[in-house]
Amino acid sequence: MAYVFGVMITISFIYAVFSGNIEQMSTGIPEAAGSAIELLISISGMLIMWSGFMRIAKDCGLIEKLSKLFSPLLRRLYPDVAVDSDAFRYISMNISANLLGLGNAATPLGIKAMGELKKHSLDDTATDSMVTFVLMNTASMQLIPTTVAALRKSYGSAQPFDVLLCVWITSAAALTAALVSSHLIRRLRWKRSSRSSLPRCVSTDYSSA
């Protein structure tokens, strides 16, 4: 994050000096800070309200039920994680929370899931299940994009949710690209390494968990 911030500011200053935009930039900076606060205020109401409703969904056991719903699919994605292990439970709860847009709930569950997966890894190399899990978290799987809808509404959109179908199709395509490419790379490396020496991508047995 520090790197991103530093690079952006440095590039801006260097570019502004060379292109003569320094005056334009100096008026732009305080304007950006002001609009940041305006933006925060305009989205916080809807954000807080949704967090409240999603918490009700969690407390009445909806997330737990969703986890059970997904277990047949997740079993295929994580073949080396036992269904009755803590790792599997945390993975499915993280995915359910992500689908409901409960980022706050999803993140701690995801960290717990990674901790469980780490218990059965050999060293500091990511296992296949870890890669799959992180990929599922970098591709957004949120069913209702509440933040985007809140922003669109505050900028006067007639129907903030009219992009919902496009969001679902795009999410599915992105997740597929991530998982399929990961699978292909894994097979390619496995083939190559099995020809030369020992397989590099050791799959780990989680059945004892």
Next chain:
Amino acid sequence: MNIFDSFIEGAKEGFATVKFVAPTMIALLVAVGTLRASGALDALAGLIRPLAEKVGFPAEMVPMGLLRPVSGSGATALLTGIYENNGPDSFVGRCASVVAGSTETTFYAVSMYYGAAGITKIRHTLFSALLADFTAIVISVVTVGLLMS
């Protein structure tokens, strides 16, 4: 179970999130504002733009695609910029909304989850994750173009 208490608990979390992201968001929105006001982002996007236009890709989506995996709040700043200039119901406004709703801040998620587990060798995770982001940018334009206009 008391649904009012549950709501209040969740709302507290939501409020905490707002408070937690505020300083970061201001910092990054200022950085993005600086980048845009200096003209540097336009210059970079200008390099890619002719290529994008050749394949019928909206030019405003180029900076969005560059920033989305790196900075969530930065992408939000670009998103609101597009809403302000083109409107949330315009073609570009919709494409940008779809990208924002179907991607995550890749670098943040990768560093957080692997960092929490003490994993340093992440193999092909970043490649596959960025491929997913690229797919999202392309498919957003395709779906909005086919389904919404």
